[in-house]
Amino acid sequence: GGWERNFKWRRLLFDNEIGMVVAFLQQLEGFTIRPKLNDQWKWAVEPSGCYSTKSAYKAIHHVTVGDGLDGKLKELWKLRVPWKVAIFAWRLIQDKLPTKVNLKKKRDELQEYLCPFCILVEETAGHLFFHCSKISPLWWESQSWVNMMGVFPYNPDQHFIQHICGASAGLQGKRWQWWWFALTYSIWKHRNNIIFSNAVFHGQKLMEDAVFILWSWLRCLEKNFSLHFNQW
Incomplete structure (x- = not known):
């Protein structure tokens, strides 16, 4: 033996x-x-x-650094999300969005540079989208949907790569990839509503908006998807 x-x-x-x-x-x-x-x-x-x-x-x-980011950026344009969302995501991954810290680097003077969600930390892309105490629970909750656990990278490009590479094969994996776009896009819209329309932070509303966006995409992207939003 x-x-x-x-x-x-x-x-x-x-x-x-x-x-x-x-x-x-x-x-x-x-x-x-x-x-x-x-x-x-x-x-x-x-x-x-x-x-x-x-x-x-x-x-x-x-x-x-290697080929990871360049390769995944190419994949970004193949994921069939709406064009304006893909462009938004590309700017986020490249750290080109007009966050308050990025505006400060361009010497644009603002009254303050704090995150509009927590009002504790300066608004960088990494903080605003992934590590703010108001936002990170939304990512944790969404991870629980697919039985995943993990630590989030701080930089947007690394977060994108981790999320895309962590997706399983098949339909569920594709939906998980689309979710990254839906949630980040909703975070940015929510942020702008607070800054420009004097709205207040509402985590549940933000999450519901992201889920609705993903549902609306699935109706167009998946041929046999016919679930009503209230059933999904």
């Missing part, structure tokens, strides 16, 4: 985890257990197997 692997998971796997498990098992197929040898760590990035800060930096830089 020989060694036999028998993995037992603590819970049922989520759809987005199945691909990772398959890849993990495929990696293990190339290894054999040698009971007489001691276990030791190996840094896969370096041929020597030895870790160094320099090699770690290069690996991180390749993943986060």
Whole structure:
């Protein structure tokens, strides 16, 4: 007899985890257990197997900068969201939206530069869309819909890449990708209503607006989608 692997998971796997498990098992197929040898760590990035800060930096830089953003920006235009929303998303990812901090960089003088939602932190794109204490719970709630958990990157480009890459295959994955556009676009509209129309922050209303936007897109993008909004 020989060694036999028998993995037992603590819970049922989520759809987005199945691909990772398959890849993990495929990696293990190339290894054999040698009971007489001691276990030791190996840094896969370096041929020597030895870790160094320099090699770690290069690996991180390749993943986060490399071809990731350029490739995903190309994907942005293929996702079939309304043109004005795609342009908005492109500006957000490039940090080209007129947030208060971006206006300050252009030497535009405002009375204050605080986030209109929390009124505590200066309004950068990363804070406004993802890390504001009023906004981050909306992202957490939407993650719970697809049984996902994770830490949100601060920069819009990295957040976009993480969201798009984290989508599962098939229809649900495509909807999850569209959701990023619906929610960020609704956040920006809500922000503008507060600044220019003296509205007040209403998280539930913001979320309902984003859900309605996604529903309206699905009616056009999915041939067999016929659910009434109240049923969806």
